[in-house]
Amino acid sequence: MAVPKKKTSKRKSKTRRAANMKVKPIMLTKCPKCGEPKKAHVVCSFCGYYKGKKVLDIESKLDKKLKKEKKQEAEDK
Numbered sequence: 001m002a003v004p005k006k007k008t009s010k011r012k013s014k015t016r017r018a019a020n021m022k023v024k025p026i027m028l029t030k031c032p033k034c035g036e037p038k039k040a041h042v043v044c045s046f047c048g049y050y051k052g053k054k055v056l057d058i059e060s061k062l063d064k065k066l067k068k069e070k071k072q073e074a075e076d077k
């Protein structure tokens with residue numbers, strides 16, 4: 001049976017493990033609907049479209065956000 005000749009140093013094993021933990025860059029594509037950069041295979045967060053269909057109702061979400069902000073402003077005053 002093959003036996004390692006020397007103990008692997010901490011440095012060596014750590015660098016070996018670190019090589020597999022590399023963070024991949026996020027792949028961005030252009031949205032065909034609005035042209036904004038978006039992640040591939042993910043619903044566009046600017047217009048809410050995916051594969052030419054409307055999936056998310058972004059406008060209503062924005063309205064809710066604005067209402068929340070206004071409420072908070074009113075509470076602050």
Ligand SMILES: [Zn+2]
Binds near residue numbers: 031034047048
């Ligand atoms: Zn879009």
